[in-house]
Amino acid sequence: MNVKQIVLAERPKGLPTKETFRTETVALPTLQDGEVKVKAKYFSVDPYMRGRMNDVKSYAPPFQVNAPVYGTTIAEIAESKATGFEKGDLIKGVLPWATESVVNSKSIIKIDTSIAPPTYYLGILGMPGLTAFFGLLYIGKPSAGETVVVSGAAGAVGIVVGQIARLKNCRIVGIAGSDEKIKMLKEDFLFDDVINYKTTSDMNRAIKDSCPNGVDIYYDNVGGEISDAVISNISFHARIVLCGQISLYNATETPVGPRLQPILLSRSALMQGFIVGDFKENFSEGMQQLSQWVKEDKLTYKETIIEGFDKLPDALLGLFSGKNTGKMIVKV
Amino acid sequence: MNVKQIVLAERPKGLPTKETFRTETVALPTLQDGEVKVKAKYFSVDPYMRGRMNDVKSYAPPFQVNAPVYGTTIAEIAESKATGFEKGDLIKGVLPWATESVVNSKSIIKIDTSIAPPTYYLGILGMPGLTAFFGLLYIGKPSAGETVVVSGAAGAVGIVVGQIARLKNCRIVGIAGSDEKIKMLKEDFLFDDVINYKTTSDMNRAIKDSCPNGVDIYYDNVGGEISDAVISNISFHARIVLCGQISLYNATETPVGPRLQPILLSRSALMQGFIVGDFKENFSEGMQQLSQWVKEDKLTYKETIIEGFDKLPDALLGLFSGKNTGKMIVKV
Numbered sequence: 231m232n233v234k235q236i237v238l239a240e241r242p243k244g245l246p247t248k249e250t251f252r253t254e255t256v257a258l259p260t261l262q263d264g265e266v267k268v269k270a271k272y273f274s275v276d277p278y279m280r281g282r283m284n285d286v287k288s289y290a291p292p293f294q295v296n297a298p299v300y301g302t303t304i305a306e307i308a309e310s311k312a313t314g315f316e317k318g319d320l321i322k323g324v325l326p327w328a329t330e331s332v333v334n335s336k337s338i339i340k341i342d343t344s345i346a347p348p349t350y351y352l353g354i355l356g357m358p359g360l361t362a363f364f365g366l367l368y369i370g371k372p373s374a375g376e377t378v379v380v381s382g383a384a385g386a387v388g389i390v391v392g393q394i395a396r397l398k399n400c401r402i403v404g405i406a407g408s409d410e411k412i413k414m415l416k417e418d419f420l421f422d423d424v425i426n427y428k429t430t431s432d433m434n435r436a437i438k439d440s441c442p443n444g445v446d447i448y449y450d451n452v453g454g455e456i457s458d459a460v461i462s463n464i465s466f467h468a469r470i471v472l473c474g475q476i477s478l479y480n481a482t483e484t485p486v487g488p489r490l491q492p493i494l495l496s497r498s499a500l501m502q503g504f505i506v507g508d509f510k511e512n513f514s515e516g517m518q519q520l521s522q523w524v525k526e527d528k529l530t531y532k533e534t535i536i537e538g539f540d541k542l543p544d545a546l547l548g549l550f551s552g553k554n555t556g557k558m559i560v561k562v
Numbered sequence: 563m564n565v566k567q568i569v570l571a572e573r574p575k576g577l578p579t580k581e582t583f584r585t586e587t588v589a590l591p592t593l594q595d596g597e598v599k600v601k602a603k604y605f606s607v608d609p610y611m612r613g614r615m616n617d618v619k620s621y622a623p624p625f626q627v628n629a630p631v632y633g634t635t636i637a638e639i640a641e642s643k644a645t646g647f648e649k650g651d652l653i654k655g656v657l658p659w660a661t662e663s664v665v666n667s668k669s670i671i672k673i674d675t676s677i678a679p680p681t682y683y684l685g686i687l688g689m690p691g692l693t694a695f696f697g698l699l700y701i702g703k704p705s706a707g708e709t710v711v712v713s714g715a716a717g718a719v720g721i722v723v724g725q726i727a728r729l730k731n732c733r734i735v736g737i738a739g740s741d742e743k744i745k746m747l748k749e750d751f752l753f754d755d756v757i758n759y760k761t762t763s764d765m766n767r768a769i770k771d772s773c774p775n776g777v778d779i780y781y782d783n784v785g786g787e788i789s790d791a792v793i794s795n796i797s798f799h800a801r802i803v804l805c806g807q808i809s810l811y812n813a814t815e816t817p818v819g820p821r822l823q824p825i826l827l828s829r830s831a832l833m834q835g836f837i838v839g840d841f842k843e844n845f846s847e848g849m850q851q852l853s854q855w856v857k858e859d860k861l862t863y864k865e866t867i868i869e870g871f872d873k874l875p876d877a878l879l880g881l882f883s884g885k886n887t888g889k890m891i892v893k894v
Contacts (some may be wrong), residue, residue, distance in 0.1 A: 281828070289798075453823050459601040464622075467840075473825045475652045485821040491785050492817070494835035495804045496613070502827035508799075537684045 235328035236542055238293045242283055251543040259332050266286050266315050268305035269330050273560040274352035275546040280479040289505045298326035299449040304348045315497050322351050327542055345521050353557035354531040355520055357506055361389035362518045364509040365471045369502045370447040374399035377441045379460050382451030384411035387555040391449045392421050393529050403440050407552045433459035452477045458487055470501040532556025563590050567660035568874055570625045576616055577812040583850045589662050598647050600637035601662050605892040606684040607878040612811040621837045630658035636680045654683050677853050684888035685718050686863040687852055689838055694722035695848045696841040701834045702779040706731035714783030715852045716743035718889040723781045724753050725861050728894045737774050737785050737788055739884045765791035784809045790820055796831050804835040832869050864888025
């Protein structure tokens, strides 16, 4: 049986283009024992996937040229030769960008739709939610009354960071790139303040005004000049949680900026890079807490769902121009 | 009675000059109850003192213009109106750059010269030793077999960092600026490798060659391009201990360099600024351990002692051109 898949046609230099991807029709292999055939329902597109398009050593191995792009996906089992998996079950796994695929059952997990809708397992109950949870709580270590600034505040991770910080009784200031996002963050997610970096000429001043006691925790999803402005305003013993640097992922030369060590030094501040996998021993704890907060309506979520398998490249590219509000998902 | 003192004549822009300082003759106040009159014996000059010459908020308050420069000093009690302090006692305190001064006894401590010579209390058993101890052990958290790189390796802090790292069974690589220093670090302090940054054209390559498994801990005293080269070679879960940034202390514009967040992020690495005061609750533990290692000859030390009160400004300036090997001290 033939299925459609999207492969990496060439490694992009800078921002990926239409030439970066190619759609192919391929035959599925015959199902072996221990395997399942799945039909993709929802694809997650995430900023870290840009890094996998480069041929450099990082936490996630690079995608191969002329091989499918992979990403976290919710799929329905169409056929099973694996115990514990039945036709119709919804599963989550890192799957190829293909309308259907054959995968080993050890690489997938079933999801529980009694707790939340399936797409939540790509967002608040998936990697972005856990990333927000561990980065903020385990690295940022917020105390009541502290000021938390989050960049990319309207993104898949940012809206969870803000809500958890609020649950910890922090003052929460977001940075986002449109008036719509700002309205949403203030009204739906109860941020104390939100700064539109696209319409603010002096970000340093804006952060200073919004955080008169300094920034105790900076949860950084974007990097670049926005981060320079925030870091100029950190307080003594501040924690900078490096979750993402989306503004730099398409850089074609080494980005330069003000050296940060003098600021970190004079304020005894911490800057810590991490990936969610650093906390894998605590995943069940994180999932349990996030699920409970979702069930209790203490955490809510936002998704941007784009329809159509062919829209996958556009959806991924859209992340770099801030087209998503909350989690960007492609529905097949 | 008249004494000589050195005051901050004007705030320096960039590297301090002769015009930065002025020597004055002043009268000592009459001794009050609870005070002692002390005669300075050894002055410590330290890189952090440059920061105190600027009128900016930092961990140490700025020196005042037309008031004396202050620094850690070993002095002998000439007269005492304070219980527990007798004429002839050697004490340590943050004292004015003055040949003699009157101080409150609460701001000084007696030193025990049965453990080590008095100057050691300005170095290995003082702020530099504790800085090495806490930065390496509490932030760097070395494990046996790891690779530790220290910049400013031949300085007051660096030689202690190297020796403690060796006691923890790490591979220890130093960076220093003269062949004499390199010989000393290899022969007297048993560094596994030392790189002369002044004669090495490709520091990145030199670090890579010297640290084939990557840099697990970078204890940074200097900042700037040397640090860029080291940080390019950090391993996964590396710890960067920000102790000093001496190469930047005299900068007149905001120093720029490659953005480090992408590296920290892709390697889940930590960068932590600190001052020794962050660990003040653990000072007695640190002093006890350092004293024991000194008594057991597991730690040795090196000092550059310059004679003459009038040499204080030159001695301080000498730190910025690497004139010291080990602790820079001015003997009166």
